[in-house]
Amino acid sequence: DGGITQSPKYLFRKEGQNVTLSCEQNLNHDAMYWYRQDPGQGLRLIYYSQIVNDFQKGDIAEGYSVSREKKESFPLTVTSAQKNPTAFYLCASREQGNTEAFFGQGTRLTVV
Amino acid sequence: KNQVEQSPQSLIILEGKNCTLQCNYTVSPFSNLRWYKQDTGRGPVSLTIMTFSENTKSNGRYTATLDADTKQSSLHITASQLSDSASYICVVSRLTGGGNKLTFGTGTQLKVEL
Numbered sequence: 001d002g003g004i005t006q007s008p009k010y011l012f013r014k015e016g017q018n019v020t021l022s023c024e025q026n027l028n029h030d031a032m033y034w035y036r037q038d039p040g041q042g043l044r045l046i047y048y049s050q051i052v053n054d055f056q057k058g059d060i061a062e063g064y065s066v067s068r069e070k071k072e073s074f075p076l077t078v079t080s081a082q083k084n085p086t087a088f089y090l091c092a093s094r095e096q097g098n099t100e101a102f103f104g105q106g107t108r109l110t111v112v
Numbered sequence: 113k114n115q116v117e118q119s120p121q122s123l124i125i126l127e128g129k130n131c132t133l134q135c136n137y138t139v140s141p142f143s144n145l146r147w148y149k150q151d152t153g154r155g156p157v158s159l160t161i162m163t164f165s166e167n168t169k170s171n172g173r174y175t176a177t178l179d180a181d182t183k184q185s186s187l188h189i190t191a192s193q194l195s196d197s198a199s200y201i202c203v204v205s206r207l208t209g210g211g212n213k214l215t216f217g218t219g220t221q222l223k224v225e226l
Contacts, residue, residue, distance in 0.1 A: 035216075040121075042116065042216035042218045043201075044216075092155075097211070099146065099161070099205040099212045101158075101203075103157070105155050106153065106155050
């Protein structure tokens with residue numbers, strides 16, 4: 001089955017630690033995205049990548065980092081510099097020229 | 113400023129009743145508008161897409177409308193079911209030099225009760 005997979009579903013992090021969220025897709029999409037979702041707010045774009053080995057900052061990139069070494073994978077690292085990391089993180093992919101985004105099931109990150 | 117506003121913020125209806133969700137946008141230049149359904153703890157899934165020339169589009173019990181002149185869209189749900197309980201997100205796409213950019217609304221949280 002084609003789709004986009006995020007792992008883990010739930011993640012707990014101690015303050016001061018870096019954590020990496022996984023996102024894998026087998027849809028053969030060139031573009032991949034990371035969004036953050038907080039209660040009462042729309043999805044906010046963290047980083048995006050339109051092609052392998054290239055990525056761009058979104059609207060709220062501070063405290064986050066990404067890599068795009070393979071077309072299928074776009075991991076997100078939440079660093080200790082992110083002041084308020086507790087949130088629901090969504091990864092998405094889409095074909096170039098198509099506006100439909102296909103989302104993963106999300107990772108809920110909680111800082112304890 | 114490119115914005116998408118949705119109303120109401122939340123809504124509770126009885127099973128079998130109809131409801132209408134609203135989306136107003138200021139995104140420009142407009143490319144298309146999608147409604148997504150997001151179940152709790154899951155990723156959003158596209159329900160419908162509306163382009164500039166389309167006024168109405170249906171997907172089962174979901175009917176979306178678009179008035180490009182007033183920059184308004186609505187999503188009408190007919191004969192609601194318990195499984196319709198979810199967040200409904202309006203997403204407007206605009207054309208930029210780097211391709212289509214998506215602007216997300218904050219969503220309407222719908223709860224269908226017995």
